[in-house]
Amino acid sequence: MLIDNLQYANWSETIFRQMRAGGVDAVHATIAYHENFRETVLNIEKWNRDFERFPDLIMQARSAADVDTAKATGRTAIIFGAQNPSPIEDDIGLVEILHTLGLRFMQLSYNNQSLLATGCYEADDPGITRMGRQVIAEMNRVGMVVDMSHSADRSTIEAAEISTRPIAITHANPHVWHPALRNKRDDVIRAVTENGGMFGFSIYPHHLRGGPDCTLQDFCEMIARAAEKFGTAHLGLGTDLCQDQPDSVVEWMRVGRWTKQIDYGEGSANNPGFPPMPDWFKDNRDFGNIAAGLRATGMDEAEVAGIMGGNWYRFYRDSFGPASV
Amino acid sequence: MLIDNLQYANWSETIFRQMRAGGVDAVHATIAYHENFRETVLNIEKWNRDFERFPDLIMQARSAADVDTAKATGRTAIIFGAQNPSPIEDDIGLVEILHTLGLRFMQLSYNNQSLLATGCYEADDPGITRMGRQVIAEMNRVGMVVDMSHSADRSTIEAAEISTRPIAITHANPHVWHPALRNKRDDVIRAVTENGGMFGFSIYPHHLRGGPDCTLQDFCEMIARAAEKFGTAHLGLGTDLCQDQPDSVVEWMRVGRWTKQIDYGEGSANNPGFPPMPDWFKDNRDFGNIAAGLRATGMDEAEVAGIMGGNWYRFYRDSFGPASV
Numbered sequence: 001m002l003i004d005n006l007q008y009a010n011w012s013e014t015i016f017r018q019m020r021a022g023g024v025d026a027v028h029a030t031i032a033y034h035e036n037f038r039e040t041v042l043n044i045e046k047w048n049r050d051f052e053r054f055p056d057l058i059m060q061a062r063s064a065a066d067v068d069t070a071k072a073t074g075r076t077a078i079i080f081g082a083q084n085p086s087p088i089e090d091d092i093g094l095v096e097i098l099h100t101l102g103l104r105f106m107q108l109s110y111n112n113q114s115l116l117a118t119g120c121y122e123a124d125d126p127g128i129t130r131m132g133r134q135v136i137a138e139m140n141r142v143g144m145v146v147d148m149s150h151s152a153d154r155s156t157i158e159a160a161e162i163s164t165r166p167i168a169i170t171h172a173n174p175h176v177w178h179p180a181l182r183n184k185r186d187d188v189i190r191a192v193t194e195n196g197g198m199f200g201f202s203i204y205p206h207h208l209r210g211g212p213d214c215t216l217q218d219f220c221e222m223i224a225r226a227a228e229k230f231g232t233a234h235l236g237l238g239t240d241l242c243q244d245q246p247d248s249v250v251e252w253m254r255v256g257r258w259t260k261q262i263d264y265g266e267g268s269a270n271n272p273g274f275p276p277m278p279d280w281f282k283d284n285r286d287f288g289n290i291a292a293g294l295r296a297t298g299m300d301e302a303e304v305a306g307i308m309g310g311n312w313y314r315f316y317r318d319s320f321g322p323a324s325v
Numbered sequence: 326m327l328i329d330n331l332q333y334a335n336w337s338e339t340i341f342r343q344m345r346a347g348g349v350d351a352v353h354a355t356i357a358y359h360e361n362f363r364e365t366v367l368n369i370e371k372w373n374r375d376f377e378r379f380p381d382l383i384m385q386a387r388s389a390a391d392v393d394t395a396k397a398t399g400r401t402a403i404i405f406g407a408q409n410p411s412p413i414e415d416d417i418g419l420v421e422i423l424h425t426l427g428l429r430f431m432q433l434s435y436n437n438q439s440l441l442a443t444g445c446y447e448a449d450d451p452g453i454t455r456m457g458r459q460v461i462a463e464m465n466r467v468g469m470v471v472d473m474s475h476s477a478d479r480s481t482i483e484a485a486e487i488s489t490r491p492i493a494i495t496h497a498n499p500h501v502w503h504p505a506l507r508n509k510r511d512d513v514i515r516a517v518t519e520n521g522g523m524f525g526f527s528i529y530p531h532h533l534r535g536g537p538d539c540t541l542q543d544f545c546e547m548i549a550r551a552a553e554k555f556g557t558a559h560l561g562l563g564t565d566l567c568q569d570q571p572d573s574v575v576e577w578m579r580v581g582r583w584t585k586q587i588d589y590g591e592g593s594a595n596n597p598g599f600p601p602m603p604d605w606f607k608d609n610r611d612f613g614n615i616a617a618g619l620r621a622t623g624m625d626e627a628e629v630a631g632i633m634g635g636n637w638y639r640f641y642r643d644s645f646g647p648a649s650v
Contacts (some may be wrong), residue, residue: 045416093367102425
């Protein structure tokens with residue numbers, strides 16, 4: 001089972017065919033950064049048209065069983081996720097509505113303070129808010145995964161404790177390996193994984209030691225060290241592949257509608273656009289490089305298979321339905 | 326199988342318990358009159374809270390199989406419908422979105438001209454619009470029933486012809502029996518039923534000969550005559566029961582936001598509110614009266630069972646999924 005638990009591509013037939021060529025069974029696809037409910041629905045409508053146009057290449061997945069169906073029929077399963085709680089606006093009832101429409105991951109904050117939690121770029125983190133506690137309980141009830149990839153440390157640790165079901169950091173790397181603001185300290189990763197949660201490794205260059213020049217060996221050794229620390233079973237991929245996107249999209253991701261000024265996020269005035277990907281991971285046909293790199297670290301086949309998708313598959317199976325009583 | 330294919334009650338635990346007491350297996354419940362998309366979603370959120378609060382009394386149904394589940398577990402299945410295409414606004418993509426959220430019936434117009442079709446109170450009926458043809462095709466594709474209860478004659482006949490799947494008039498009576506503007510002429514009923522569609526008989530007093538004083542015998546004889554004309558298999562109930570609603574709701578149904586003036590619809594200045602129901606049908610515990618009344622006309626048990634719900638059940642089975650290729 002090959003699963004990439006975070007991509008935000010400029011989706012096209014070309015990319016869907018690359019997914020098939022790469023044998024990708026499932027992708028968690030971002031459908032909202034700063035979009036409100038109606039705008040998120042418009043993005044789902046766009047996906048619905050792609051599902052209708054390319055029924056031989058992709059299908060929507062709402063469950064692990066749907067991923068099985070996709071694999072059995074030679075298609076890539078698309079699982080919806082939001083990088084921000086903006087799609088639920090201030091309305092907890094929208095959690096179930098969006099779950100019905102297929103949303104299976106939702107970040108509680110994206111860099112900034114949200115109604116639910118604090119983002120990783122804020123100076124202070126007061127933790128999960130009053131509404132945040134209510135929304136976590138509702139997400140637990142319906143089976144929507146709490147994702148803390150862009151949240152601040154205290155909020156993330158509290159979310160892992162408050163949530164009655166395992167949560168996730170879908171795309172980041174260990175701070176100890178590359179101290180980017182978005183990478184996660186060991187106590188944060190431990191809080192998530194020791195409660196059964198998942199940590200997905202990112203190949204977004206700003207999250208990599210050496211940026212686009214990071215070697216495959218360095219990336220895979222980093223994963224091997226994390227596996228020793230946190231347990232292989234809790235690790236997977238969330239490449240953050242933003243293929244074929246114009247730079248206007250990275251500006252939207254960073255700035256949304258929350259400021260009139262430019263915010264370069266992880267970039268800079270000299271490097272404002274999407275950074276180039278490392279040469280060993282350009283698109284969905286390159287996952288074989290990562291599997292080979294993991295084997296080269298000395299991991300056995302079962303461990304490699306788990307990180308390449310088996311662990312996310314198991315997590316989907318346990319997370320996407322209503323809470324069992 | 327006991328199915329009422331149109332109610333718009335002021336839903337409450339009391340009414341849900343009456344449904345159970347009356348052995349009602351499924352109800353097509355109106356969730357929108359003039360609501361736009363976001364407002365319709367708010368109404369669905371309200372239903373979701375009721376499904377959560379009363380899991381032993383009601384459940385949402387999206388298919389005939391769900392109605393089976395409801396019956397087997399002693400609950401009433403609730404099927405969402407809209408009396409107006411206002412929930413899709415001007416966006417055809419919302420047809421599939423609302424289908425995913427459970428909408429299974431949608432009227433193409435409600436009394437007035439809509440973007441799709443003409444309503445029965447307009448002076449002229451130019452038939453199904455350009456967008457209307459596109460939306461009918463999309464409803465056919467996803468499995469949402471075209472309902473023409475409040476539409477004008479030409480639009481209704483055209484819809485029956487354009488639609489590749491059977492359509493419905495969920496709640497009305499034959500014009501020949503009681504010439505109310507909302508009741509349907511024989512050629513309209515024939516256009517719907519001869520293409521496999523369904524006609525649901527209404528007990529809303531303005532649709533009854535004699536209004537609230539209409540006798541059970543007169544109502545059931547009217548059904549028996551329609552059965553002779555159009556075939557029993559195409560007939561069912563759509564009582565239009567609006568139990569426990571304040572009169573402000575009938576004003577909303579009639580006036581929405583489309584006029585600043587009072588429009589009395591089927592009522593009048595002297596009789597502006599909800600009319601009282603006939604004494605033989607006050608609430609969901611009274612369906613036995615209708616079954617007995619139908620038997621008294623000389624119908625056999627199979628015919629009575631079909632009209633009391635079997636025919637709608639079969640129609641649900643054929644109509645609520647994607648079109649088979």
